[in-house]
Amino acid sequence: MTLHWKLVIDAHDPHAQAAFWAEALGYVVARLETLGAAVQRRVRAAGGAWTLMTDPEGNEFCVQ
Incomplete structure (x- = not known):
């Protein structure tokens, strides 16, 4: 059985979001x-x- 799926990330500025998350992983609040x-x-x-936060575009994420 083959599973097909697509991941879509909607961002106003995908390069800025990528840079944010690249820096964010592993950092404190x-x-x-x-x-x-x-x-x-x-x-x-x-x-x-945990701390509920939003990224620069308003997307929620949690940090423990």
């Missing part, structure tokens, strides 16, 4: 903010703690 990310909220729950 303070560094991500200097790259243009914004903290939306900090979450502490029974399962752990």
Whole structure:
């Protein structure tokens, strides 16, 4: 059985987004903010703690 799928990433400036994510991987919240990310909220729950952020185009992601 062959599986066919397509991944589409919609970005206003794909090169800027690629540069952001290349820098972002492995960095802490303070560094991500200097790259243009914004903290939306900090979450502490029974399962752990994480920070919900948005990238420069408003896409959400979490950092533990």
